[in-house]
Amino acid sequence: EAQVTQNPRYLITVTGKKLTVTCSQNMNHEYMSWYRQDPGLGLRQIYYSMNVEVTDKGDVPEGYKVSRKEKRNFPLILESPSPNQTSLYFCASPPFYDGSANFGAGTRLSVL
């Protein structure tokens, strides 16, 4: 079954404590992406990756880092989380042929 797997699903942390949200896909897709979703603001892209070792900024990259060392994994790193990064995060990986997106189940992050 085609899957995008995110972990953890829920995370509560404190300001400044580094954290990583993992994302893994089993579809051998080249493209992976991270979004955050906030009430009234919709889905906004944070970072995306076109292939291994190729990453680029989306619309709201400030405060985030990513890496793509393997094709299947695309972790999102918050080096020093702040309360304004409290949000619902989604990893997505579309197939090349139709451009739609398979989304992970989401990670609800609260930064206190």
Add this chain to the structure above:
Amino acid sequence: QKEVEQNSGPLSVPEGAIASLNCTYSDRGSQSFFWYRQYSGKSPELIMSIYSNGDKEDGRFTAQLNKASQYVSLLIRDSQPSDSATYLCAVRGAGSYQLTFGKGTKLSVIP
């Protein structure tokens, strides 16, 4: 800046009625158009994709695209309470993997 606009709603329709959801986009070069359904706290789920002008039907869902007017819509026939969700319009530009999402329209189907 590519923009996708949707009426935020909420849109309320009685059970069995037709729900009509609308979306406009700013990038005239956009090539692929998608509708996602999202239940509260869940991930978006693709329900329709459309690539050329006209209508595309899938069960109770019909997507309509008018590239000249930069307009895409989703019709849901025989609306059911289980259709109550937020519907996201997404647009992809030519030669790009980038999806730009609208903020979504919340639909409530009243039994």
